[in-house]
């Protein structure tokens with residue numbers, strides 16, 4: 623397959639800037655003739671059946687959302703495929719939070735980040751997909767606070783209404799994790815006294831949208847303004 627990708631790169635006059643290879647994928651950072659950066663991702667077959675992942679990326683190809691990485695193209699060769707996507711210059715959310723929480727987090731920034739993520743996850747769920755791997759590593763952010771959700775390799779297509787929303791659960795866990803981290807690092811306990819990762823069970827059972835969850839948090843709406 624890599625031969626086909628190299629062929630594709632040459633045919634399109636792309637320049638390879640970087641090539642990352644792991645057990646699960648090959649990622650090429652390329653530059654096109656106009657010097658626009660893009661990523662080519664080839665997913666190896668070890669994780670999940672290709673046909674399932676391909677279907678998911680085709681769905682994303684048809685969608686456009688400012689906080690979801692754009693899929694530009696899917697190239698199929700026999701039973702295999704690779705994707706060409708937008709390259710987003712930023713860092714992952716874990717890094718961002720670590721860098722900023724050590725000093726002092728700006729609450730309105732925190733609020734804006736989580737509002738954006740909530741809206742995006744709700745959008746993903748509304749188009750019939752569940753990402754299922756909502757973690758800081760799969761959320762990129764830049765200095766302008768633009769957010770992009772990446773890596774839909776584990777996503778699933780929702781077949782019916784009766785599902786446990788793993789994305790909402792992951793979102794809640796991530797939310798409390800960062801609030802706790804902030805409390806711990808800043809030795810402040812006034813943000814939300816009882817925010818504890820083990821306290822999310824009630825939310826986990828009741829919530830089916832990230833926005834519903836955020837709206838249910840009085841402290842988010844009041845103190846976080």
Ligand SMILES: Nc1ncnc2c1ncn2[C@@H]1O[C@H](COP(=O)(O)OP(=O)(O)OP(=O)(O)O)[C@@H](O)[C@H]1O
Pocket residue numbers: 644646647649661691707708709710711712714759760762772773774775
């Ligand atoms: N569109 C993108 N723009 C910029 N960087 C990206 C993009 N997609 C992926 N990356 C970078 O490459 C890393 C790996 O990509 P991705 O999350 O899609 O694969 P993965 O299978 O989770 O890999 P890993 O297990 O190595 O994290 C990301 O954590 C991110 O740093």
Ligand SMILES: [Mg+2]
Pocket residue numbers: 759760773
């Ligand atoms: Mg990832």
